[in-house]
Amino acid sequence: MPASPFLQACRGERPAHTPVWFMRQAGRSLPEYRAVRAEVPMLESCFRTDLVVEITMQPVRRYGVDAAIFFSDIVVPLKAIGVDLDIVPGTGPVVAEPIRSAEQLTALRDLEPDDVGTITAAVEALVDELGDTPLIGFAGAPFTLASYLIEGGPSRDHRRTKQLMYSDPDLWHALLGRIARIGGQFLRLQVQHGARAIQLFDSWAGALSLEEYQTFVQPHSAAVLAEVADLGVPRIHFGVGTGELLGAMGEAGADVVGVDWRVPLDAATRRIGPERAVQGNLDPTVVFAPTEVVHERAARVIEAGKAAPGHIFNLGHGVLPDTDPDALARLVDFVHEYPVG
8 A cells, every 4th residue: 555645744754745634624615515415414414324435535536635534523422322412503512411410421321333333334435435545533522522511512611611620520530531431432443444543623622721631631632542542543633722732632642733723833843842743734714815825824834844743734723614615626736736845
């Protein structure tokens, strides 16, 4: 199998071109995605083998990116074990009975292979179809999932989450321990069925101070990443607004630390340390600018990324829904053609 530029960069090597993929490349901005999802609720699409395969492949066919991100949602493993939740259009995940007591932890049982049989079938089908292009497995990090479970849905200030964190740390750690176990089981199954890298995504970790993260969150994110440590795949850890947490996120067990657009990659590398690769970090709104501006900003990202042992080009967060797919296609070509020396 030819060397994958994406996997090379994850390992801190220098591939022939800078590898590129985009968070949320599978969906949202693509007309072909909206067509196949027109009559299908989000969570249903995440459990349908045919749709997972088709949606994951769409950006690979269109853009020629160096990796495919498995089409899923961070709440999928919770739904799979029977948690009563839904993804409400325009709102996000909504939990019917928020978890705020020790008695409710019984709802968070282990994830069994049969719970996600249609999903692992999609992984196997994708590996066959992707050929040399690696598939990235995907899971939500314990803090973000805990916030949804405690708040009952998205929150601006995470008040109930932090209230529980500080007022009942025993319950907090028990809750995150269970979530971490489920997330690790979900990632492990994806790798066992063919995923060649994983990404742990912490949407809300930026709401925490470094001390809060290290005390209340880092051990649990580390437990998720440790669950696949023996499988030999690169582990990417990404959060939003986590500039002050980058070093600690790497120390949780990441081989690659994803960086949002707020911190230049050379500065991020100084915080993370020289032993880990970086991923990122063009502002997702920049792709709405004229092409010459997009490419000038992308060049800055690539140059800053040379400070790290390996660099995977990406956006600093997910593709926005109104993004022009042609702008992303031009960006992929630019990144691939940019000198690596």
